[in-house]
Amino acid sequence: MFGRRLAELRNHKGMSQYELADRLQLSRGQIANYEQGTREPDFQTLIRLADFFEVSLDYMLNRTDTPNSLRLTGETLLLNESEAEYLQATLTLFRKYKHKQG
Incomplete structure (x- = not known):
């Protein structure tokens, strides 16, 4: 679920996984793992993602x-x-x- 939401937000901005990873100083592999649901971001990364996309943590989750x-x-x-x-x-x-x- 989180992975689909992340991919949706990334695609809405017209960004590749590489571009998002570069902007947030993550690896493309991390972004791919999050989107595929094989890994979950730590709390600080989750906050950075929500801030980057200007959405709430509730929306991200x-x-x-x-x-x-x-x-x-x-x-x-x-x-x-x-x-x-x-x-x-x-x-x-x-x-x-x-x-x-009146």
């Missing part, structure tokens, strides 16, 4: 299907932290405006 996502008209969009913050601020302003309109 398949405890939730919501990374930082937004569901619009049947399509789920994966959002990074800055996108989520921007949309939250915009929604807050919109709600204040609508409230004033």
